[in-house]
Amino acid sequence: MNNEQKPVVKTAVIGVGHLGQHHARIMASIKDVEVVCIVDEDKARADEIAEKNKLKAVYTIDDIPEEVEAVSIVTPTSSHHAITLKMLESGRDVLVEKPICLTVEQAEQMVNLADATDRILQVGHIERFNPAIISIKEQLDRPLFIESHRLSSPTPRVKDVGVVLDLMIHDIDLVCSLVGSPVEKMEAIGVNVLTDREDIANARLTFESGCIANLTASRVSQEGMRKIRLFQKDAYFSLNFMERNTQVFRKITDSESGKTSIVHEEAPLLEHDALGMELSSFIHCVRSRKKPIVGGEEGLLALQLALDITDYIQQHLSRMSL
Numbered sequence: 476m477n478n479e480q481k482p483v484v485k486t487a488v489i490g491v492g493h494l495g496q497h498h499a500r501i502m503a504s505i506k507d508v509e510v511v512c513i514v515d516e517d518k519a520r521a522d523e524i525a526e527k528n529k530l531k532a533v534y535t536i537d538d539i540p541e542e543v544e545a546v547s548i549v550t551p552t553s554s555h556h557a558i559t560l561k562m563l564e565s566g567r568d569v570l571v572e573k574p575i576c577l578t579v580e581q582a583e584q585m586v587n588l589a590d591a592t593d594r595i596l597q598v599g600h601i602e603r604f605n606p607a608i609i610s611i612k613e614q615l616d617r618p619l620f621i622e623s624h625r626l627s628s629p630t631p632r633v634k635d636v637g638v639v640l641d642l643m644i645h646d647i648d649l650v651c652s653l654v655g656s657p658v659e660k661m662e663a664i665g666v667n668v669l670t671d672r673e674d675i676a677n678a679r680l681t682f683e684s685g686c687i688a689n690l691t692a693s694r695v696s697q698e699g700m701r702k703i704r705l706f707q708k709d710a711y712f713s714l715n716f717m718e719r720n721t722q723v724f725r726k727i728t729d730s731e732s733g734k735t736s737i738v739h740e741e742a743p744l745l746e747h748d749a750l751g752m753e754l755s756s757f758i759h760c761v762r763s764r765k766k767p768i769v770g771g772e773e774g775l776l777a778l779q780l781a782l783d784i785t786d787y788i789q790q791h792l793s794r795m796s797l
């Protein structure tokens with residue numbers, strides 16, 4: 476029997492905190508997927524989420540039953556590397572949340588092990604499954620300038636990374652995939668406000684194609700904002716994920732009169748379940764053995780750039796305080 480015909484994919488969700496609870500719920504709702512167990516080292520949390528979703532709880536990855544063939548890892552970033560290696564070594568396919576891990580060396584090890592063991596390694600860059608982004612990608616033609624804002628209010632949850640690895644990495648991955656050209660130059664600035672890492676950051680990326688992207692992220696804002704605007708020669712796209720709308724301004728030239736005008740289209744953003752699409756896509760890769768839409772290499776690329784931005788911010792700040 477080949478993987479496409481396999482009736483049920485047996486999975487486990489590791490880490491059922493803020494985000495992992497949704498992985499467990501949605502994974503359990505996917506057709507022909509059995510969540511054999513959820514895993515959380517916080518026993519009370521594991522029991523709570525297991526009871527809510529009528530699933531079995533275990534409290535360490537060593538107790539995951541052998542029959543589990545695919546896992547999603549939704550633990551804090553500092554544990555992604557060790558858990559992923561252990562799961563790949565035991566023959567499981569892995570979806571690991573973003574960022575892939577903390578260092579480039581760790582990420583390379585994860586990617587190499589997935590290759591060597593012929594396992595799927597997907598990274599949870601969820602925005603790639605956003606239908607508004609997918610539709611923009613189809614209409615993009617050599618973007619010249621991209622501006623993104625991802626602002627959120629303070630949360631005590633994320634302690635192991637700064638705002639670049641926590642939030643900006645979504646836009647780093649997204650913008651790199653939309654531009655499809657290597658980054659030639661980068662400048663950045665960041666400030667720590669409530670933690671000992673940067674809580675606000677801005678990065679300006681110049682791509683070899685000539686496109687410039689200006690990315691801003693904050694986790695100490697009063698109000699949330701998730702906005703991306705893209706400019707190309709003949710069109711401007713503005714997507715506001717909080718207000719749920721998308722606007723497109725297009726330059727149209729009349730073929731007879733040669734007259735140029737701007738046409739404005741406004742549409743509501745479609746209701747969508749990006750996490751459901753991401754998890755279903757992972758399960759499809761597990762069955763079909765196809766390469767994931769966001770594989771380990773893409774996760775590594777986004778991490779590399781995010782770490783370069785973080786290093787630039789540190790060096791820039793120390794130069795400024797001399």
Ligand code: NAD
Nearest residue numbers: 490491492493494495515516517549550551552572573601
């Ligand atoms: P969280 O702290 O709310 O939850 C993490 C859970 O993992 C906790 O319940 C903790 O007890 C458990 N845990 C920790 N170590 C464990 C281990 N070794 N074995 C089993 N359980 C363990 O964190 P969160 O906000 O849910 O974030 C988890 C990950 O998801 C992070 O990497 C974060 O960057 C990512 N994340 C992604 C998005 C997105 O939009 N894709 C959004 C939020 C968080």
